[in-house]
Structures are given as C-alpha cells and as structure tokens.
Amino acid sequence: MKDIENRLKQEAKRLLESGEAEVVLAYGRGYDEKHPMPYAAKAVSDVDNIVFDEYCTFNMTRYLTEYPLGTKIAIAVKSCDSRTLIVLMQEEKVKREDIVILGIPYRDMIDSKTGKAIDNSTACNLPNPVLYDILLGDEVTERDDGSPYDVLKELEEMELDVRWEFWSKEFSKCIRCYACRKACPMCYCDPCFIDQSQPRWADKSPSLESNLMFHLTRFYHLAGRCIDCGECSRACPVDIPLHLFHKKVSKECEEMFDQVSGMSLDDKQVMVDFKMEDSDEILL
Amino acid sequence: MEFEPKILGIACNWCTYTGADLAGTTRVQYPHNVRVARVMCSSRVNPAFIFRAFQLGSDGVLIGGCEPGDCHYSTGNYYARRRLAITKKILEFAGLEPERFRVEWISASDGIKFAEVVKEFTEEIRALGPQTKFKVKKDIET
Amino acid sequence: MLKKIGLEKLNEFVSALIEKGTLFAPVKGDAGVDFQEIKNAGDVTLDFYNTLQSPKCVFFPQTDDMVRYRLKKETTDIEEISLDFEPRIAFGIRPCDVKSFEIMDKLFTRGGIVDPYWESRRKNTTIMGYAFDAVDPADFYGAFGIHAADTTGSDVFMVKGEKNLLLKAITEKGEKLLSSVDTLEDALEEDRKYFEERLKKGAELETRTLSLEGVAGKLRDMFGSPYWEKVAAPCLNCGVCTFVCPTCHCFDIQDETLFGEGTRRKIWDSCMFTDFTLEASGHNPRTQKSQRLRQRVNHKFSYYVTNFEVTSCVGCGRCTRSCPVNIDILTVVEEAVESV
Ligand code: SF4
Ligand code: SF4
Ligand code: SF4
Ligand code: SF4
Ligand code: SF4
Ligand code: FES
Secondary structure (H helix, E strand, O other): OHHHHHHHHHHHHHHHHHOOOOEEEEEEOOOOOOOOEEEEEOOHHHHHHEOOOOOOOOOHHHHHHHOOOOOOEEEEEOHHHHHHHHHHHHOOOOOHHHEEEEEOOOOOOEOOOOOOEOOOOOOOOOOOOOOOOEEOOOOOOOOOOOOOOHHHHHHHHOOHHHHHHHHHHHHHHOOOOOHHHHHOOOOOOOOOHHHOOOOOOOOOOOOHHHHHHHHHHHHHHOOOOOOOOOHHHHHOOOOOOHHHHHHHHHHHHHHHHOOOOOOOOOOOOHHHOOOOOOOHHHHO | OOOOOOEEEEEEOOOHHHHHHHHHHOOOOOOOOEEEEEEOOHHHOOHHHHHHHHHOOOOEEEEEEOOOOOOOOOOHHHHHHHHHHHHHHHHHHHOOOHHHEEEEEOOOOOHHHHHHHHHHHHHHHHHHOOOOOOOOOOOOOO | OEEEEEHHHHHHHHHHHHHHOEEEEEEEOOOOEEEEEOOOHHHEOOOOOOOOOOHHHHOOOOEEEEEEEEEOOOOEEEEEOOOOOOOEEEEEEOHHHHHHHHHHHHHHHOOOOOOHHHHHHHHOEEEEEEOOOOOOOOOOHHHHOOOOOOOOOOOEEEEEOOOEEEEEEOOHHHHHHHHHOOOOEEOOHHHHHHHHHHHHHHHHOOOOOOOOOOHHHHHHHOOOOOHHHHHHOOOOOOOHHHHHOOOOOOEEEEEEEEOOEEEEEEEEOOOOOHHHHOOOOOOOOOOOHHHHHHHHHHHHHHHHHHHHOOOOOOOOOHHHHHOOOOOOHHHHHHHHHHHO
C-alpha cells in the first residue's frame, strides 16, 4: 500500500511538472490516521500531502464535474471509480483525452465510520480498475467472491409486504441531508429535481412519503448509470442501505438489457437506448 | 362503502388517447374508474409522475402508447418500454404490488381493446383493494 | 440534593419521569443513539458516547408546524397551532450540548425578537445533564471551557457509576423534579465521594483544543483569502454537518399543501445547500462551495461572536464525525488562523 502511495506521488509530481495535468485528484491527510480526505493537488509542492491507505474510500470522480470541460485532470481511481469515469465519458461530462487515469489495483478498503472492510455486498469490489492509463502497482489477482448481487437474496425473497415494511422503516429515517446525492458522482444535476419548486415533486419536510418520492426517483435516475461504488450509503449519516436498492436496479438492468454499466466506452447506456427486439415481457 | 378503485391513465395523444375517444364515441361500455391524462407520447411519461400518482392516492396507474413500430415519433415507445419496465421493478422492490402498474399498447382504431384493458385492470385493482402504502397519510379527497 | 438509583431500576425511574412531562431521552437506533420522545421506558439507553444528532430537536424539531389551513373559494380557514407545551424533560444531555442551549437562547430570545416556538418549549423544560466518561478524538469542547462533567446549565446532573446512576439537583427546578420522584433513594456518603471524584476527573479529561483569542477578527479579515477554496475542495455541500450540529439554527418556511389543505411549517435548512441563498429572481449570491463552507465556519466563529459575544460551537465533534469526507471544523479554523 505504501508502494501505491509512492507511485501515486511520483506520477502526480511528474504530471504536474510536465503540465500534463493541471490538477491531480487523489487523497490527503485528514484530522487523524483513520480519516483521510479527498485531495486536489494543484502544484508540485502539494504532492507531499498525498496519501493512500485503506481508508481512502472516496470516489474521486465525484469532483470531476466541478471543473470546466477541457481542464487537464489526473485522477486516482479504484475499480468502481474507474467505472464511473466510463459513465461520465459516455455522458460527455468529461472527455477521455483530458483525463490521465491513475489506476489503483487495490480492494477491500475499510469504511472509517464502521471499521468494516468494503466487500461486494456494499460495493462492486472488482479487483482492478477497468480503465486506466497507468496502473500504480501489480494487478490484483481474481478471487471468487460470488456476485455483487448475492447480498440481495434476502430482500428479494421477502414477501412484498415485509419488504415494504423494511423500506418504509429505512426511508422514515432519512433526514434529507442529501449527502447520498452529493456523494454520488452521477448526481451532478443543477438543480436536482427534488430542489425544484416548479413543479414541487415532494414536500421539503422529511416525511416517509416525501422521502420515498426523493429516493424512488433518484433510484430511477441512476438506472443503468450507477456503478456500485457504495458512496451513497457510506455518506448517509443514518445508515440507510441505499446501495441495496441501487444494486437491485442495476441487476434488473443487466438482466433485461444485457449490459453492465460502466464497463466499456463503446457501450451506449441502456436507458438512453433501445432495441427493436426488446420484449414486452419486461413490462410484466 | 364499497371500494371503487381510482386509476390514473396516461395515454399518448396519437394512439391510446384516440382509442379511448373512439371507445367513447362508439359507446363501448367501460368502467369510469380510469381518469385519463393525455401526453404527446408514451415517452413523455416521467416515472416520477407514476410515483407521485401513487402518493396522491391512485390505486393503480395505466400507461398507454402506440404499438411498437407505430409511435408517431417513430421510437418514443421503445424508450418508454425500457423506462417503464425499470419503473415497475422499482415499485416492486419497494414493496408495492407490481400489478398496480400496467403498460399497454393500444392503437387509435382499437376502442374495444381500450375498454377491455380498463375493465380488466379495474377488476384487478378492485381485488387488490385500496393502495395505502405510498399514499400520503392524510385524509385527502381525491 | 444527591439522589441515586440502581441501574437495574432505570426503567422504573424513566417511567416515573414520563409521568412528569414529555420525556426526551437517548434511544438506540440502527445508525446510533438519538434523542426521541419516550413512550416506553425500556427504550431509553444510557450506554452511548454521544448521540448522532444533537438534542436541539427538543426545542427546535426538524419540522415545526406553525399553522394549518384549508383553502376555500374565497376565504381560507386557519387553525393556529397551540404553543402551550406540556412540561418537558430532556434526559441524558452531555455537558457540551447543554451549553448549546444557552448559545441558541441568545439568538432565539435575546436578539430583540423572541421565537415563541423555541421559547415556549425551552422555559418549561428540565434539563438532566449527563457526564461523559471518555473523550472521542473528534471532540474539542475543552476549547470553550466546557469539561466532561460540567454541570453548568443543567437542572439535574447525572453521573453513571458501576451500579448506580447518581443524580444531583443543580437548580431549584431540578430539585423539584428529583424530590417529586419517589423511586429515587438518597445517596450515601460513598456515593457523594464518587460523584465529586467524577466531577474532578471530568475536569481533568482533555479534549483537542484551540485558542479562541483573536479568531473572530482574523476570520473576518481573511474573508477574501484563497484559503477557502483550498479547504472547501473536498466538501460535498451536503447538509450533514449543519443538521447534526446543536448550534445550527437555520430554517426555511414552507407551505406544504395538498388538495387545498396544508400546513405552514418551519423546516431545517442549511447554508451548505446550493439553494439556501437562491433568490426568487434566480440570482444566487453564494454560488461557490468555498463561499458556503466559509459561511458555516465564519458564522460560528466570527459573526456570532460579533452579534452575541459567544462562539456558536460547543466542540461536540458531531460535524467532524458525520462528514462523509472527514472535514474537521477545528482543523479548518486552526489552519485559517495560521494562514493569516
Ligand atoms: S448511486 Fe451510490 S453506488 Fe451508485 S454511483 Fe451513486 S454513489 Fe455510487
Ligand atoms: S437525483 Fe436525479 S436530478 Fe437529482 S442530482 Fe441525482 S440524477 Fe440529478
Ligand atoms: S444521506 Fe441518508 S439521510 Fe441524507 S438524504 Fe440521503 S438517505 Fe436521507
Ligand atoms: S463539511 Fe462535510 S458534512 Fe458539511 S457539507 Fe461539506 S461534506 Fe457535507
Ligand atoms: S460546529 Fe461541529 S463541533 Fe461545533 S457544535 Fe456544531 S457540530 Fe458540534
Ligand atoms: S406517440 Fe404514441 S407512443 Fe409515441
């Protein structure tokens, strides 16, 4: 891991020096060892502040859309993060030629809030980045972890009413701080539908009903786009397992449209695409 | 009081809405439980309309568009098919009975099909009973 | 007056408190412990470090109804919401949070305008403070002269020992409450000793700290500094830090109407949200996240000091612990001051 940090610093320094990148999006020190922070290095002198350890869970692609199109950016990405890049490129939010991708071959990061390892029940947890220019270490070997959708089994098998109980209890907890939305690299809309006043899609008070409106619509907006980084759930102060719902929507998308989000730049996203031969059976 | 389902219908202007009109002008009988809103194309249907309709007290939602291949805007309903399919999965995973949501392709000349779908759907919803899960908990007259 | 109750009899005591008024106390949920109105005595827990959200909800709930209405053709029927609240008891409040009430009082009652929603609840609430027995690395209440077993501001102060909960009446209000509950026993000499010892130990526990001297002025002076851009870079502009904070008090007023019937309510708002300063014209004077983070920090550590002579932060550490990207307000202030 120290090796990855060193390589990251090396590359950051080189890219900033040569002008290939105006900014390097990586991780920096936080208020203590277990709490690093997202970090944007803009000068060679910033490079020393870069760190990498198992608590660097942030999906740095979240910050890409804050820079004007055309900014030369180098970015450190882990596996799911690299999938986000593909989605953002498909959406023309960033251009492939503007980004230098520093791939981090590392998995089983640790959520600093819970102290638990992130695995494929809370994220995609692929071993290696899918897209990169420079890999900061040796590829991680494959391992049979099962499907990232295995975790859904329990919810899928629940009786409808029991599942409603489950989600209505979860959504009742929501305080509408919008950390889930703000942590999500794909939620870059300004304004977000929930902040619109004409029309007002839901009340501002955090009642179960208005929370439901927010979350269901957001799940839909992420259909075929979410790449299962799990940032939404990790950001949530009241621990609503949003990632489970997103996983389910992704799973359905894969089954119906035979495509995994953020895996190839050549794909067209399933929700802005169709096939003549799509079957009406998907509507049943 | 006996339960009378309240159903929101959203129909595209060129096919289903015209079909509904035809059902009316040719005096085909169908239950009055579906209130139809007209949109230009089934692809105009934002899934948030559907979530909102359930919040405001709909017991069921019926979306109608042209037969695949017949959309006035050529491909609108192909997109709609994917969107509405995902919407249905979302409703179901949240715990709402998926039967409360239905999509039908009904052509402009098919007043009979419109009436039949409405009849069948109304009876299905009647059997399911009132939709209370998503409904805003308030005594609202709808 | 020092009283005690065996920890195994906590339920009985809590039941007795429920009789005395609306009780707010810590309850364990999935994500952590939070203050809730108590219906079942068994829900209350004393085993927590500090609650996820602050106890401001006792006086300032996230949504607070002001008036209900029904729109008619020509007139509108109005039903005002009564502010005659039953007596309230806020149970298990940590010393730093107790201090936050006093800071909020200044804004809600002494700024020349009295907020009846805050005041009517505040004046008939009995506060039962609760000593910390450890320090979390995010906390820095020591910077404000508060210590882990500080009794200031509490009506009753509680210390949890191995077997007993010790309760000391600090004010007359507290004395009245304690003497009206007969499930409590009188404390013995050894309890008295233990209580005093815990207060002493509390005063010795060290949190992170910061010298407040000159901070307000320095922050004001560096309003235009590029520092803010740098420090706000990781910020997501979510509302977590302000929602969990005991001294954040911004609210919006919304008419929530459905089919002609509705409620006008106060709803928490946050200066970290993009639309917080959005004007009806569409103009937004605060478009950058650096401006928003600066507002949060400066409001607490500078503007509030100018207005009310007190920093609007008690160092409870909640914003730091809950921030999804680990922004720590103490570090932000420290580095700001150093950067001048
Ligand atoms: S919805 Fe959640 S898991 Fe999906 S991309 Fe956004 S933050 Fe990541
Ligand atoms: S919820 Fe939808 S509208 Fe809001 S930011 Fe996310 S994608 Fe955009
Ligand atoms: S982060 Fe959690 S509490 Fe905040 S809006 Fe999202 S789901 Fe609700
Ligand atoms: S400081 Fe942290 S909690 Fe506050 S708005 Fe920024 S990211 Fe959210
Ligand atoms: S600013 Fe942070 S530390 Fe200070 S009172 Fe608010 S939540 Fe606590
Ligand atoms: S116009 Fe009927 S579905 Fe497009």
